[in-house]
Amino acid sequence: MSGGLFSSGGKYLFPAQDSGYRPGVHHFFVRVIAAAPPSLWDQFRSVSKQTWINLAICVLAVVVIVRVWRGLKKINDFVPYIVAVLAAFLIFFYWVYERCEPRFLTPLVEKLAPFFPSKSTQELNEQKRRRGRDV
Numbered sequence: 001m002s003g004g005l006f007s008s009g010g011k012y013l014f015p016a017q018d019s020g021y022r023p024g025v026h027h028f029f030v031r032v033i034a035a036a037p038p039s040l041w042d043q044f045r046s047v048s049k050q051t052w053i054n055l056a057i058c059v060l061a062v063v064v065i066v067r068v069w070r071g072l073k074k075i076n077d078f079v080p081y082i083v084a085v086l087a088a089f090l091i092f093f094y095w096v097y098e099r100c101e102p103r104f105l106t107p108l109v110e111k112l113a114p115f116f117p118s119k120s121t122q123e124l125n126e127q128k129r130r131r132g133r134d135v
Helices: 023-035 040-046 049-075 079-098 103-115 119-134
Strands: 005-008 011-014
Touching: 049 079, 079 103, 079 119
Parallel strands: none
Antiparallel strands: 005 011
């Protein structure tokens, strides 16, 4: 049996030139494979390190929230809800003070912001007090 490289049971993994092997076809398939979209592993490797860190922080935060919720639930059935409402108020007041709310909440925050202190009005009040001392 004249053959190609690595013959195995009459079938050749790399056929010899005399068996009708055409290098053009081989190169065509190599180009097709090279032009194929990147594999899932390559896509994961192209994600930045900061994205993975943010994802890990989010997963850790969810785990902590679930554990705290269960721990508070052992104390009383209403305690986790009270803590959740308190946390929501703290986040909302932070958004109003810093004006860093999500875009979809901007209309709501703009209506409620005049009733609460904000960073810009606080800085203006401090500047007025400093000018009063300098006079």
